[in-house]
Amino acid sequence: MAKRKIIIDCDPGQDDAINLLLAFAATDELDILGVTTVAGNVPLELTERNARLICDIAGRDDVCVYAGCSRPMVRALITAEKVHGTTGIDGIEITPPSRPLESRHAVDFIINSTLNAIDGPVTLVPTGPLSNIAIAIVKEPSILDNVDQIVLMGGAMREGGNYSPSAEFNMLVDPHAAHVVFECGRPIVVFGLDVTHQLLATRERIERIRALSTRAATATAGMLDFFNRHDTEKYKSGGAPLHDPCTVAYLLKPDLFECKDCNISVEIHSELTIGHTAVDFWGVTGKDSNAMWAYDVDADGFYDLLVEYLGRY
Numbered sequence: 272m273a274k275r276k277i278i279i280d281c282d283p284g285q286d287d288a289i290n291l292l293l294a295f296a297a298t299d300e301l302d303i304l305g306v307t308t309v310a311g312n313v314p315l316e317l318t319e320r321n322a323r324l325i326c327d328i329a330g331r332d333d334v335c336v337y338a339g340c341s342r343p344m345v346r347a348l349i350t351a352e353k354v355h356g357t358t359g360i361d362g363i364e365i366t367p368p369s370r371p372l373e374s375r376h377a378v379d380f381i382i383n384s385t386l387n388a389i390d391g392p393v394t395l396v397p398t399g400p401l402s403n404i405a406i407a408i409v410k411e412p413s414i415l416d417n418v419d420q421i422v423l424m425g426g427a428m429r430e431g432g433n434y435s436p437s438a439e440f441n442m443l444v445d446p447h448a449a450h451v452v453f454e455c456g457r458p459i460v461v462f463g464l465d466v467t468h469q470l471l472a473t474r475e476r477i478e479r480i481r482a483l484s485t486r487a488a489t490a491t492a493g494m495l496d497f498f499n500r501h502d503t504e505k506y507k508s509g510g511a512p513l514h515d516p517c518t519v520a521y522l523l524k525p526d527l528f529e530c531k532d533c534n535i536s537v538e539i540h541s542e543l544t545i546g547h548t549a550v551d552f553w554g555v556t557g558k559d560s561n562a563m564w565a566y567d568v569d570a571d572g573f574y575d576l577l578v579e580y581l582g583r584y
């Protein structure tokens with residue numbers, strides 16, 4: 272079976288990093304054309320450095336990292352050091368990456384690699400603010416002819432917001448980019464807080480990962496140890512929700528998730544609710560569906576998958 276061609280666009284961030292480690296282990300299933308980075312959890316100079324460091328931990332010398340937008344399309348950048356730490360991937364030792372950053376801008380890489388992909392389309396896998404994806408679409412709309420799916424982490428319905436009362440972080444940081452992506456007309460699969468908050472990194476799950484004793488698993492456990500502290504205090508929960516790895520887990524084992532065709536619109540006008548994802552789960556607007564909204568997940572199956580692939584290193 273042909274490998275699925277993907278581009279991961281991310282803002283590492285511990286959960287972005289774990290998503291990369293999951294994807295890098297899927298050497299039989301995924302052909303990773305490249306990793307593009309965007310400002311989000313921490314500024315761009317850290318997200319791109321972090322992505323290159325994760326490539327080293329994974330031993331993936333073949334994967335190139337590109338830097339993209341250092342700010343959202345319209346609004347000023349907001350970052351999340353209170354969640355992710357000042358490095359963005361607190362919980363592991365920060366060492367200088369072994370490979371240089373690619374000189375090409377991430378937006379141009381997304382455009383060129385999608386237009387030039389042969390023998391099959393490309394799946395875009397964004398797990399941060401959607402600035403790079405949106406600007407690539409605006410700059411070169413024809414890339415959409417060769418994009419089969421956009422599989423993204425972002426949004427919220429029943430869970431409410433995690434960075435404002437109404438909006439999830441990725442959508443809040445660049446709501447205008449999110450609007451462009453949700454209106455682009457290509458199939459979108461959306462993993463929002465409603466499903467990620469079912470995937471808590473409990474102490475038992477972290478120790479199960481740590482026991483694998485691979486370099487990638489040890490790094491994952493260390494990042495989760497740090498990543499847990501903010502959300503367990505905020506939500507008084509047994510662990511932090513593991514957001515971004517929903518995207519690659521879906522590519523590898525879609526049956527883990529329950530999804531529903533919905534219309535999803537992003538608020539870009541109201542200062543009070545900007546970035547809110549209006550998920551028309553019950554079809555009350557009569558608008559055409561533009562996305563698959565993930566609303567349930569086999570949590571144990573998800574962590575079994577993560578352990579299986581982290582154990583491959």
Ligand code: RIB
Nearest residue numbers: 284286398399440441514
């Ligand atoms: O709201 C969670 C999302 O925001 C995740 O992608 C996390 O990495 C942060 O970017």
Ligand code: CA
Nearest residue numbers: 284287398399
């Ligand atoms: Ca992210």
